[in-house]
Amino acid sequence: MxxxxxxxxxxxxxxxxxxxxxxxxxxxFLQPDLNQLGDPFDLPDMEAAVDRVFRAIGNQEKIAVYGDFDVDGLSATALLLHAIRDLSGTAVAHIPGRDGSGHGLDNNALTRLNADGVTLVITVDTGSNDADQIRFAETIGVDVIVTDHHIVEPGLRRPLALVNPHMASDGVGEGLTGAGVAFKLAQALYSRTDLNWPGHVIALAALGTVADVGPLKGENRVIVSEGLRQLQSTSHAGLTALLKLAHPNGGDLDTEALSFNVIPRLNAPGRLGAAVPSLNLLTANDPGEAMTLARQVDDMNTERRRLSQEAWDVARLELGNGPMQPALIVKSARFKSGILGPLAGRLSGEHGRPAIAIALGETHARASARSPESVDIHAVLSAVSDRFDQWGGHARAAGFTVANEHLDEVMDAIQGGVAAAGKDPGAGPxxxxxxxxxxxxxxxxxxxxxxxxxxxxxxxxxxxxxxxxxxxxxxxxxxxxxxxxxxxxxxxxxxxxxxxxxxxxxxxxxxxxxxxxxxxxxxxxxxxxxxxxxxxxxxxxxxx
Missing domain, CATH: 2.40.50.460 (OB fold (Dihydrolipoamide Acetyltransferase, E2P))
Structure with a gap:
């Protein structure tokens, strides 16, 4: 042969x-092409969302893009800011802090935005289950469009528009991340004009898709393939400065380079408390300002790595050498909330079982959970969700906030839920x-x-x-x-x-x-x- x-x-x-x-x-599959992108108006409520955005642009209303502090949320926020401004709209951003209101819409933030003249809020990577906050927004004269990819809890009152693939039929938008759904809104907006969306819009969508571990098939494969190509030759000031520090050796830019070099840098400011420097970098137009921001983000990533190693050492000491429980649970008042996800992910990856890292506060504990394919951690947590102040996620990754008085009960329930899954969580694939x-x-x-x-x-x-x-x-x-x-x-x-x-x-x-x-x-x-x-x-x- x-x-x-x-x-x-x-x-x-x-x-x-x-x-x-x-x-x-x-x-x-072998020739991903932009022509393979689906019609964005096949997603639920897209028509209503686009109509409301153009009405806001026509009326010169101020629009707020309400994002999240991880790279999926940041890239989604940045790409919609670029799109709305490109279409002559007035847009500002709001990114919550990890140690403040956390994930999701917040009434105080909505009030401040409204006082600043905002009459339309577009969420990205969040908001599907924030029915109470959306109702509050309506009472102060703010319309809310939700673009999100998280699981929608049943029975909640719908906002003006809920653009979420989980509400679609026939698999439309299946697997899209928060940035992917935001990109579909941008795609729909540009389709109503004579403009073509610029390359950095899909490049930002690719960043969010890889960061949130979106399945690289269907539309996601097209988004990431084309996004990598655009990143490789981008003239966008912020992305150029970021890649100069994160990918200095050149060569082909692939998903591995994004995952290990680019995305951790963008995540670092949010993990240390405030993600604004990363958002400013992703929206920067001036090369000098962009390089200053890139160096700031790089320095914060160095500090993030130091704190992560410190937390890892604490976790290893707490686990000790004794027999392992069905789920690995580590908790400490020394943990920064921003490093909980990576810590849980490293524990889960090394031991092949669910892991929960918990930062202890004075009155509440904040936790991040990661799990291998053998256990649906979202299903485990849902059984005790009535004890949570906030929670959300999916089968492999989730998070929650709980009052300290309920923490022991929750930890016992998690161990019981993982054990009841009927699989050996430590075996690993x-x-x-x-x-x-x-x-x-x-x-x-x-x-x-x-x-x-x-x-x-x-x-x-x-x-x-x-x-x-x-x-x-x-x-x-x-x-x-x-x-x-x-x-x-x-x-x-x-x-x-x-x-x-x-x-x-x-x-x-x-x-x-x-x-x-x-x-x-x-x-x-x-x-x-x-x-x-x-x-x-x-x-x-x-x-x-």
Missing amino acids: TASSRSGQLGARLLHNRGMRASEEALT PLRADAEIGFSDLGASTWDFIKVLGPYGEANPAPVFVTRNLNPVQIRTMGAGGRHLRIVLSDDRETWDAIGFGLGKAPLGDGAIDAIYSLRTNTWRGRTKQELHLLDIRPSAYEL
């Missing part, structure tokens, strides 16, 4: 593993490979196909391969305490460099080894290198 035919068979298997059964379906291959299969055509198959993320993971009976040619560890593994592997015909994050202490034995890995293109100081990204490595069961 020739190398090209082997490569073709491997590509067909990768497509099959991602649910592709027909050639037309595969071509659509096994590593699954797309194919077993030899190094001879890693030719240029395979690397080219891997690039076309991206962007990678939720619902489109990077392909994973297994190769057996490899010889380690060079071995060294790197990072604090030798945490990571750098190794050169050979099959006696070809040699590949490989890196394994967190595998510095993996047993290698004294003979051949088996490796499970994905393919990674790394750019450093202008040089691009292809290498293997090890997911696990072990001594071979047998040697040829």
